[in-house]
Amino acid sequence: MIKSLPPEAYGELNEGITRVLFTAEAIEAKVYALGKQISADYNGRFPLLVGVLNGVVPFMADLLRAITIPVEVDYLAVASYSAETRARGLVRLEKDLDETIKDRHILFVEDMVDTGLTLNYLLQNLRAREPASIEVCTLFNKPRRRLINLPLKYIGFDLPDRFVVGYGLDYRGKYRNLPFLGLLKPEIFNP
Ligand code: IMP
Numbered sequence: 001m002i003k004s005l006p007p008e009a010y011g012e013l014n015e016g017i018t019r020v021l022f023t024a025e026a027i028e029a030k031v032y033a034l035g036k037q038i039s040a041d042y043n044g045r046f047p048l049l050v051g052v053l054n055g056v057v058p059f060m061a062d063l064l065r066a067i068t069i070p071v072e073v074d075y076l077a078v079a080s081y082s083a084e085t086r087a088r089g090l091v092r093l094e095k096d097l098d099e100t101i102k103d104r105h106i107l108f109v110e111d112m113v114d115t116g117l118t119l120n121y122l123l124q125n126l127r128a129r130e131p132a133s134i135e136v137c138t139l140f141n142k143p144r145r146r147l148i149n150l151p152l153k154y155i156g157f158d159l160p161d162r163f164v165v166g167y168g169l170d171y172r173g174k175y176r177n178l179p180f181l182g183l184l185k186p187e188i189f190n191p
């Protein structure tokens, strides 16, 4: 995990933020704690960490290095649909896993679980391939937005029902590279 730059270094991106919810340091501490717990729980099981591109990239990169046991990593990509289509639970796989997951211990790594519809679809898809086990680790969670009850084994932070950016999460493709999590100024964020 490389040392984060100060917020001011991000110029116009940082100026779009009205409030920092979790600093880079707070996120780092949480990621280390998750890595420690996962290392203990999965010791001897050689888990395959599965992430969804692109939002999970910063979290996966940091979580991987906070895990101290042997692991493998693989990625999926899903098509981004409109909000209405997503609300019906429709997700299209743009890129499938490279690895075969039958009889493997799968740890599904997510940046954010919001309604849970995307994750629900992907978990059903992966379960059909008969892994030995499948659990979910999400860094951010919005429990009040959940439409489907999903078992989340590892949760970094619970969030209120607000749109957030940074640490992989974007607004119209931007802000993923901020090392902290923040709220956008209302003049920038118009849903
Ligand atoms: P859902 O759980 O199916 O509603 O979808 C979760 C996905 O929506 C996440 O992986 C993000 O890509 C996106 N998302 C949800 N909430 C936020 C947010 O506050 N900021 C940025 N992206 C979000």
Ligand code: MG
Binding pocket: 052, 055, 056, 110, 111, 112
């Ligand atoms: Mg995501």
